Amino acid sequence: MSRTPAVNGERLLARLAAFAAIGATPKGGVDRQALTAGDREARRLLADLAAARGFAVLQDEAANLFVRREGTDPSLPPLLLGSHLDTQPKGGRFDGTLGVLAAFEVLEALEDVGARPARAVEAVAWTNEEGSRFQPGAFGSQAFAGGTIPSEWREAQDRDGMRLSDELRATLAALPQAKSRPLGIPLAAYLELHIEQGPALEAEDVAIGAVTGIQATRWLEVSFTGRPAHAGTTPLAFRRDPLVAAVAVLGELHRSIMPADGDARLTVGRIAAEPGSINVVPERVAFTLDLRHPDDARLAAIDATVREICARHAAAAGCRMEVTVLSNMRSAAFPESVVTLVETAAARSGLSCRRIVSGAFHDALFLSRVAASGMIFVPCRDGISHNEAEDVAPAASIDGATALLNAAVDYLELAGAPERNARA
Amino acid sequence: MSRTPAVNGERLLARLAAFAAIGATPKGGVDRQALTAGDREARRLLADLAAARGFAVLQDEAANLFVRREGTDPSLPPLLLGSHLDTQPKGGRFDGTLGVLAAFEVLEALEDVGARPARAVEAVAWTNEEGSRFQPGAFGSQAFAGGTIPSEWREAQDRDGMRLSDELRATLAALPQAKSRPLGIPLAAYLELHIEQGPALEAEDVAIGAVTGIQATRWLEVSFTGRPAHAGTTPLAFRRDPLVAAVAVLGELHRSIMPADGDARLTVGRIAAEPGSINVVPERVAFTLDLRHPDDARLAAIDATVREICARHAAAAGCRMEVTVLSNMRSAAFPESVVTLVETAAARSGLSCRRIVSGAFHDALFLSRVAASGMIFVPCRDGISHNEAEDVAPAASIDGATALLNAAVDYLELAGAPERNARA
Numbered sequence: 001m002s003r004t005p006a007v008n009g010e011r012l013l014a015r016l017a018a019f020a021a022i023g024a025t026p027k028g029g030v031d032r033q034a035l036t037a038g039d040r041e042a043r044r045l046l047a048d049l050a051a052a053r054g055f056a057v058l059q060d061e062a063a064n065l066f067v068r069r070e071g072t073d074p075s076l077p078p079l080l081l082g083s084h085l086d087t088q089p090k091g092g093r094f095d096g097t098l099g100v101l102a103a104f105e106v107l108e109a110l111e112d113v114g115a116r117p118a119r120a121v122e123a124v125a126w127t128n129e130e131g132s133r134f135q136p137g138a139f140g141s142q143a144f145a146g147g148t149i150p151s152e153w154r155e156a157q158d159r160d161g162m163r164l165s166d167e168l169r170a171t172l173a174a175l176p177q178a179k180s181r182p183l184g185i186p187l188a189a190y191l192e193l194h195i196e197q198g199p200a201l202e203a204e205d206v207a208i209g210a211v212t213g214i215q216a217t218r219w220l221e222v223s224f225t226g227r228p229a230h231a232g233t234t235p236l237a238f239r240r241d242p243l244v245a246a247v248a249v250l251g252e253l254h255r256s257i258m259p260a261d262g263d264a265r266l267t268v269g270r271i272a273a274e275p276g277s278i279n280v281v282p283e284r285v286a287f288t289l290d291l292r293h294p295d296d297a298r299l300a301a302i303d304a305t306v307r308e309i310c311a312r313h314a315a316a317a318g319c320r321m322e323v324t325v326l327s328n329m330r331s332a333a334f335p336e337s338v339v340t341l342v343e344t345a346a347a348r349s350g351l352s353c354r355r356i357v358s359g360a361f362h363d364a365l366f367l368s369r370v371a372a373s374g375m376i377f378v379p380c381r382d383g384i385s386h387n388e389a390e391d392v393a394p395a396a397s398i399d400g401a402t403a404l405l406n407a408a409v410d411y412l413e414l415a416g417a418p419e420r421n422a423r424a
Numbered sequence: 425m426s427r428t429p430a431v432n433g434e435r436l437l438a439r440l441a442a443f444a445a446i447g448a449t450p451k452g453g454v455d456r457q458a459l460t461a462g463d464r465e466a467r468r469l470l471a472d473l474a475a476a477r478g479f480a481v482l483q484d485e486a487a488n489l490f491v492r493r494e495g496t497d498p499s500l501p502p503l504l505l506g507s508h509l510d511t512q513p514k515g516g517r518f519d520g521t522l523g524v525l526a527a528f529e530v531l532e533a534l535e536d537v538g539a540r541p542a543r544a545v546e547a548v549a550w551t552n553e554e555g556s557r558f559q560p561g562a563f564g565s566q567a568f569a570g571g572t573i574p575s576e577w578r579e580a581q582d583r584d585g586m587r588l589s590d591e592l593r594a595t596l597a598a599l600p601q602a603k604s605r606p607l608g609i610p611l612a613a614y615l616e617l618h619i620e621q622g623p624a625l626e627a628e629d630v631a632i633g634a635v636t637g638i639q640a641t642r643w644l645e646v647s648f649t650g651r652p653a654h655a656g657t658t659p660l661a662f663r664r665d666p667l668v669a670a671v672a673v674l675g676e677l678h679r680s681i682m683p684a685d686g687d688a689r690l691t692v693g694r695i696a697a698e699p700g701s702i703n704v705v706p707e708r709v710a711f712t713l714d715l716r717h718p719d720d721a722r723l724a725a726i727d728a729t730v731r732e733i734c735a736r737h738a739a740a741a742g743c744r745m746e747v748t749v750l751s752n753m754r755s756a757a758f759p760e761s762v763v764t765l766v767e768t769a770a771a772r773s774g775l776s777c778r779r780i781v782s783g784a785f786h787d788a789l790f791l792s793r794v795a796a797s798g799m800i801f802v803p804c805r806d807g808i809s810h811n812e813a814e815d816v817a818p819a820a821s822i823d824g825a826t827a828l829l830n831a832a833v834d835y836l837e838l839a840g841a842p843e844r845n846a847r848a
Binding site for chain 1: 668682699702807
């Protein structure tokens with residue numbers, strides 16, 4: 001190529017600001033949940049930016065959005081880069097969006113210098129990674145990897161009773177200029193830049209994390225059903241209070257699981273009592289458990305412990321117990337070749353780098369089942385994410401995009417056709 | 425009077441069945457929350473029954489509904505009998521409704537025999553006693569006793585954002601045949617028949633409870649605010665989880681308050697976490713506490729204990745704490761004269777009777793502030809109430825109405841004009 005492609009930092013930061021404005025919250029965060037009007041607006045902006053550079057825009061039936069910069073040999077499977085544009089209800093400006101915009105920046109950087117790799121390069125925005133509105137999370141990347149959308153996923157409803165299938169149809173229709181493509185096309189490789197969402201890189205002042213894998217995640221819903229009764233007249237002996245069982249269970253879990261294992265994560269994000277009257281002993285109490293561990297066997301052991309504790313306290317409170325698995329994602333290990341590609345790219349950019357296991361699951365977890373995949377982490381302030389206060393230093397965003405670009409260039413050179421340099 | 429007035433048991437049971445059909449739930453309970461369409465339908469049925477017997481129908485600005493059987497001296501303050509027609513979201517067929525229909529049965533029993541007491545007798549259905557849709561509960565009787573509706577009560581909204589003032593207006597408009605009367609007219613006395621909503625009378629096989637007073641009730645909302653964070657990546661040391669604080673507080677309360685004091689009641693009817701995403705450590709957790717005790721001083725001490733425990737665990741979890749008093753009702757003692765009136769009436773009917781403190785608050789609590797008031801309890805199966813399984817034996821309903829009628833007759837004789845017997 002004529003010149004070495006380089007990240008345009010100002011351009012990248014301006015794009016981050018433009019997307020942060022879509023669904024911006026008063027506290028400086030973003031509320032752009034999957035398949036909402038805000039999500040559609042962000043997808044439209046990406047499509048417009050792509051059109052302005054002459055890149056092709058495509059979407060599949062899961063509303064995964066692809067921006068394609070064609071290669072000299074269109075028959076070769078593309079190198080895919082990306083992440084997601086949807087956010088938590090009170091999410092940040094970088095979770096997902098940084099990875100999508102950095103991927104697009106790679107396409108533009110290649111275009112800026114007229115690079116002519118044999119292989120097409122694509123930037124992707126996966127649909128509904130967060131799963132906060134419709135379950136399961138990583139909807140788009142799971143559908144892509146599986147080649148289909150399970151019918152029960154289409155029936156998923158949000159808390160207002162809106163069905164995913166309807167919102168999906170409306171989202172696809174909102175981007176008529178995008179060409180349709182089938183789910184799960186062949187890929188050369190997949191690379192995803194993301195913020196760490198944890199405190200490690202910042203604490204060690206490391207610029208780049210070469211992600212070796214992703215810990216396992218299991219989501220459970222636990223419910224206890226007792227006997228509703230009058231709050232003022234029912235003595236303790238006559239009560240079967242499901243909230244007493246739930247509190248006893250959670251207290252024991254809080255005291256045992258995380259304190260005993262520094263790699264374990266246990267979080268209760270939702271809890272509710274029915275019928276929900278101040279002066280009625282509840283009939284039913286339900287809560288969710290988000291359980292994670294890098295080791296699949298340890299996670300299974302924690303799951304078993306949870307069920308044992310639930311059964312014990314349900315019996316003690318005279319309540320019926322139910323445990324439902326909402327989601328179960330095995331851990332993933334990325335191929336050594338891709339981890340090395342990231343380390344080499346970071347070193348060539350003069351960026352400090354260390355290997356790291358991802359505490360969060362990402363679309364790359366599912367892509368790793370169908371293509372050589374890897375991830376690049378950059379530090380975020382205080383490890384805060386899924387939070388309006390989420391923040392990433394401008395230099396860190398640029399460092400991450402630079403590592404992604406260099407990894408892509410290295411990969412394309414490895415896979416490039418011989419005449420490529422001659423042409424350049 | 426020509427004959428001694430007597431309860432028509434078949435009529436009473438048929439009325440109970442007719443009202444149970446309004447808002448009936450599949451599980452045999454009733455969902456007829458205050459100021460809903462169902463509530464209006466029940467009020468309309470009562471008004472139609474009154475018109476059929478030639479009784480006057482009146483309502484005040486709080487939508488308290490009065491059925492008046494005129495006395496020979498309309499200038500005398502009436503004897504008021506009644507309860508409420510609204511229910512919990514998953515309520516029973518007798519809580520409130522039995523008291524209203526038994527009061528109406530008293531009017532009909534007097535009419536059946538052409539009794540001519542000097543004093544008018546009225547049956548009342550107080551508005552929104554339950555408080556499950558709009559707070560505060562006992563809205564109608566509190567407004568009656570206070571002589572006004574506080575403006576903040578008018579602004580109350582239900583969970584769908586409907587305002588009480590709008591629903592109140594619509595409810596009043598739905599009964600155009602009812603004459604308007606001012607809030608808080610002078611009363612001779614107030615008597616309320618109600619199911620015990622507790623297990624004592626049934627356990628002791630006693631037909632009638634002569635209620636000596638009502639225990640104090642305090643409703644609190646407790647909230648903890650921490651720091652939302654990513655469930656998968658945030659180590660224990662970096663968490664400020666308000667749910668951990670809430671669970672620790674509730675665990676300590678469950679282990680201490682009720683086990684240590686058999687007269688104390690502590691119930692958590694509502695709990696919620698925000699933002700409510702499975703994979704986000706909550707930013708805020710809020711729950712309600714329904715605290716009760718027959719002794720005002722003990723209840724105050726329990727309240728102080730709650731605040732101490734909340735503050736301690738909030739500090740331990742690095743969270744901010746807030747405690748709001750949603751409702752605070754002092755205990756009430758009914759006058760000995762009224763308790764004796766009930767005991768005498770029960771004895772005259774050959775019904776077993778014992779004195780009892782009410783575990784629940786009732787409209788009579790507020791009426792007792794403006795008139796000589798008392799209550800009659802009848803047993804309910806297993807003490808279950810605020811529950812679709814709530815049940816009362818047909819004989820128990822008739823016994824309660826009989827005790828109420830005899831107490832009314834005794835009271836009217838005591839207060840009756842001399843020419844009353846001559847005329848009869």
